[in-house]
Amino acid sequence: MQRLKGLNGFIALMLVFAIIISGCSSGNKDKENTGSSPDEKVTLRFSWWGGDGRHEATLAAIDAYKKVAPNVTIEAEYQGFDGYEQKVKTQLASATSADIIQLDVPWMKELTKNDFFLDLRNQEGLSLEGFDQDFLNNFSVYNDKMVALPSGVNAYALVINKTAADKLGVPTDIQWDWDTLYEEGKKLHEKDNTKYLLLADHGMLMQDFTNMLKQRTGTQWINEDYTLGFTKEEAAGALEWIDKAMKAGVYQPLGESDLFFGKTEQNPKWINQDIPIISAMSSTLLSLRSVLPEGVEVVTALPAIDKNAKNSAVLVRPSQLIAVSSKSKHPEESVKFLNWLMNDAEAAVILGDVRSIPASAPAQKAAVEAGKIDEAITKAVEMGLKNAGIVDNAVATNSEVSALLQDVIEKVAFGKLTPDKAAQELVSSLEKKLKELQGR
Amino acid sequence: MTHASSNKWLSYVLLTLLGFVMIYPLIWLFVSSFKTNQDIFGSSKLFADTYVWNSYSLGWAGTGQYGFQQFFVNTLKLVLPTVVLTIVSSVIVAYGFSRFTFPLRTLLFSLMMATLMLPDATVMIPRYILFNKLGWLDTYLPFIVPSAFATSAFFIYMLIQFFRGLPRELDESATIDGCNSFMILIRVLLPLCKPALFSVGIFQFIWTWNDFFNSIIYISSVKKFTVSLGLRLSLDASSAVSWNQVLAMSVVSVVPCILLFFLAQKYFVEGISTTGLKG
Numbered sequence A: 001m002q003r004l005k006g007l008n009g010f011i012a013l014m015l016v017f018a019i020i021i022s023g024c025s026s027g028n029k030d031k032e033n034t035g036s037s038p039d040e041k042v043t044l045r046f047s048w049w050g051g052d053g054r055h056e057a058t059l060a061a062i063d064a065y066k067k068v069a070p071n072v073t074i075e076a077e078y079q080g081f082d083g084y085e086q087k088v089k090t091q092l093a094s095a096t097s098a099d100i101i102q103l104d105v106p107w108m109k110e111l112t113k114n115d116f117f118l119d120l121r122n123q124e125g126l127s128l129e130g131f132d133q134d135f136l137n138n139f140s141v142y143n144d145k146m147v148a149l150p151s152g153v154n155a156y157a158l159v160i161n162k163t164a165a166d167k168l169g170v171p172t173d174i175q176w177d178w179d180t181l182y183e184e185g186k187k188l189h190e191k192d193n194t195k196y197l198l199l200a201d202h203g204m205l206m207q208d209f210t211n212m213l214k215q216r217t218g219t220q221w222i223n224e225d226y227t228l229g230f231t232k233e234e235a236a237g238a239l240e241w242i243d244k245a246m247k248a249g250v251y252q253p254l255g256e257s258d259l260f261f262g263k264t265e266q267n268p269k270w271i272n273q274d275i276p277i278i279s280a281m282s283s284t285l286l287s288l289r290s291v292l293p294e295g296v297e298v299v300t301a302l303p304a305i306d307k308n309a310k311n312s313a314v315l316v317r318p319s320q321l322i323a324v325s326s327k328s329k330h331p332e333e334s335v336k337f338l339n340w341l342m343n344d345a346e347a348a349v350i351l352g353d354v355r356s357i358p359a360s361a362p363a364q365k366a367a368v369e370a371g372k373i374d375e376a377i378t379k380a381v382e383m384g385l386k387n388a389g390i391v392d393n394a395v396a397t398n399s400e401v402s403a404l405l406q407d408v409i410e411k412v413a414f415g416k417l418t419p420d421k422a423a424q425e426l427v428s429s430l431e432k433k434l435k436e437l438q439g440r
Numbered sequence B: 001m002t003h004a005s006s007n008k009w010l011s012y013v014l015l016t017l018l019g020f021v022m023i024y025p026l027i028w029l030f031v032s033s034f035k036t037n038q039d040i041f042g043s044s045k046l047f048a049d050t051y052v053w054n055s056y057s058l059g060w061a062g063t064g065q066y067g068f069q070q071f072f073v074n075t076l077k078l079v080l081p082t083v084v085l086t087i088v089s090s091v092i093v094a095y096g097f098s099r100f101t102f103p104l105r106t107l108l109f110s111l112m113m114a115t116l117m118l119p120d121a122t123v124m125i126p127r128y129i130l131f132n133k134l135g136w137l138d139t140y141l142p143f144i145v146p147s148a149f150a151t152s153a154f155f156i157y158m159l160i161q162f163f164r165g166l167p168r169e170l171d172e173s174a175t176i177d178g179c180n181s182f183m184i185l186i187r188v189l190l191p192l193c194k195p196a197l198f199s200v201g202i203f204q205f206i207w208t209w210n211d212f213f214n215s216i217i218y219i220s221s222v223k224k225f226t227v228s229l230g231l232r233l234s235l236d237a238s239s240a241v242s243w244n245q246v247l248a249m250s251v252v253s254v255v256p257c258i259l260l261f262f263l264a265q266k267y268f269v270e271g272i273s274t275t276g277l278k279g
Helices: A002-024 A052-068 A084-093 A105-111 A133-139 A162-168 A178-191 A202-217 A232-247 A254-260 A282-290 A331-343 A345-351 A361-369 A375-386 A399-413 A419-439 B002-032 B037-042 B055-061 B068-099 B105-117 B120-133 B141-147 B153-165 B168-176 B181-192 B194-210 B213-218 B227-231 B243-263 B265-274
Strands: A042-049 A072-079 A100-103 A148-150 A153-161 A277-281 A298-301 A316-318 A321-324
Touching: A042 A052, A042 A331, A052 A072, A052 A331, A052 A345, A072 A331, A084 A105, A084 B120, A084 B213, A100 A105, A100 A331, A133 A148, A133 A316, A153 A162, A153 A282, A153 A375, A178 A232, A202 A232, A202 A254, A202 A277, A202 A399, A232 A399, A232 A419, A277 A282, A282 A298, A282 A375, A298 A375, A316 A375, A321 A331, A331 A345, A331 A361, A345 A361, A399 A419, B002 B243, B037 B243, B055 B068, B055 B243, B068 B105, B068 B141, B068 B153, B068 B181, B068 B194, B068 B227, B105 B153, B120 B141, B120 B213, B141 B213, B153 B194, B168 B181, B181 B194, B194 B227, B194 B243, B194 B265, B213 B227, B227 B243, B243 B265
Parallel strands: A042 A072, A042 A100
Antiparallel strands: A100 A321, A148 A321, A153 A277, A153 A298, A153 A316
16 A cells, blocks of 8 residues: 555656646747748737727727738737736747737836847838937837837826816916925815825825935935935935825825725725825826816826926836737738837827827827827826936836835835834835845 | 514514625626716715716627627637536546546546646646647637546536435446446436536536636637626726726626526525535
C-alpha cells in the first residue's frame, strides 16, 4: 500500500510536469510572406475598449476607411473596459492579439518588457510630425522604441458645475490656488453644512498631495534614483493643508466620497448639485455631465496651483495609446491604417472626441473646425498642455509606493493621525520601501 | 390555540419582511430600468419623479452593429450544448467512479478532486494556448468540447455522492433481470437521480449564462458575443453610460435564469437537499 502511494505520487508528479511543459511551450508559427501587393485582400483586426459613443464613431471610421483602402477589411473587436486588460494580456502572451491594439498608459511598463509591439519610428506611411515630440518621448517611447501612439490627450483639471457654483456663490473665473480653495470651501460649508466645495476620493486626494509637493519643490516627489524628492517638513506642510481642509468641510468627508471610488459620477452629492467642483481627468467630463439635468453648464479650469509654485504639476497624459502588434502579418497595412486614424482629417471629423482631443495637430484642427469636440474638454486640454508639469517617473507611480501614500493620506483624512506624525510615517515607510524596490 | 396561531402569524410577517429584503435588489433593478441616470444615482428612493419608457427598446437594439437578439441567440448556442453535454458526461464518469473498481481508480479520483482545488487563474493561460493551437479561439468550442469530457469536478463529485446513496441492491436486481451495466444506469439509476441531474443542469446553466471572464477571453468578435459580454459592451469610465438601458437588459437577461429555476424548482430543491449540498 505504501509503495502504491509512492507510485501514485510519482505518476501525479509526472502528469503535472507534463501539463506544465505542454502549457508553456509556445509554437513557432510559420511567418507568412509579408510583402503584399496593393490589390491583395487584407484583413486586419482592431481591438479597443470604450462606451457606446466610441464604438459607434470608430465603426463609422472603419467604414469610411473602406473607401481609402478598398482592399483592406478591418474587423472590429470592441468591448467595455471590464476584462479588456486581462484579455489583451492573454492575447499578447499567446500571439493572438489583434493587429492594431488600443492600450492604456499604466500597462505599458509591464508590456514593453517583451517584444510585443512594432517600433513605429521610421515606418513608411506613418507621419509623426503632427505630434508633440516631448509628449511622444514621455509616453510612447519605451526602451528606446516607439511602441505606441497617443490617440488623444487627457489633462488633469477642475471640472466645475457652473450652474451650481453660480447659485452657491462660488467664483468660476479665477485661477485656484490652495488658499482660495480653502477659503471658498470653508465659507460655503459654514453657510450650509450640506454643501462642500470639492469632491475627492482617496485617489484625487493623493493627486492633490503630490501636486502640492511638486509645486513647492519643483522636482519629482520621488526621484528616479529611488530617493525622496521632498523633506519631512514639506510633507507635513501639505498634509496640514489636507487636514485643515477636511476639518473645515472643503471636501466631502472621505468616508462618503470613497464609496464612489472609480465611479465619481454616481456620487449623489454631485448629482444633486451639492458639490460644484471635482478635480478629475478631462476625459471623465462627459460621464460627469451625463448625470446632471439638461441645461446645467459644466466648465473646466486649471487645477489648484500654489502661489509660489516652482512647477505647475499639471498632469497631462495620453487618453489611450494605440500600438501595432509585432506579430501582425500585415504590418505595413496596419501602420497605414493607424496613420489614417491618427492624422487624417476625415477620420478626425468622424471620431471627434471619442478618444479625447486628438493628439496629432492636423487631426485636432480638423475635429475642432468641424465642431466635434466639446468646448470644456478642449479648454481643459489646452490649458493642461500649456501648463504641463513634471511627468511622474515609474518609481513614483509604482503601485506599492502608491499604496503607502494612500494609507497615510487616508489616516490624515479620517483624522487618525496628525499631519506631523503622518509625515514622519510617510517618510520612514517610503524610504524603507524604496530601498527594497531598488534592491530588486 | 390563540397562542399558536399568533405565533404562526408572527412568523409569516417576519418571513414576508425577510423575503422582501431579499427580493428588493431585483425590484430596484426593475424600477430603475425606467429611471434617468440622475434619478438612479441621485436619490435612494425607489420611485422617481420622471420615467423613461424607451430603455427596453433602445437597449434591445443595442449600439454599433449588433443588438441583444443576436446576443441571446449566441448565448443559447453556447449554453444549451454545454449544459446537455455536462449532464451526460458527468453522469457517465460519476457512475464509473461510484460503481466500478478499475486500475488506478483512487489515483484518478484524487486527480479529479485535485482539479477541483486548482484555482481557475492558474490554468487560464495554458488552456488558452491549448485552444489557440487547436484553432478554437473565437468559437464556442472551448466551452462546449470540455463539457463533453466531464471537466467540472464539482458536478462529478456531486453525482458520485448521489449514486452512493442509491442502494446497490437495485443494481443487483436489475442484473438478475438481464440488464447490462449501461442499462442499469439508464433504466434504474437515472430515473432515481433526476433531482441531482436537475441540480447539475440548473447550476451549469446559470454559471455559463452569467460567465463573463472566460467568455471575454475566448470570444473576440462582437458578432459572437454572449449576453453577459453584451451587457458590459458600453461600460467605460470616460463615456456617458445610459444606465437605464444597461439595467433594462440586465432584467431581460435575468429572466431565463428565473424561469428555469421556477420551472425546475421542485426537482432542484430536492436535489440539493438529498445530496447534502448547501445551495
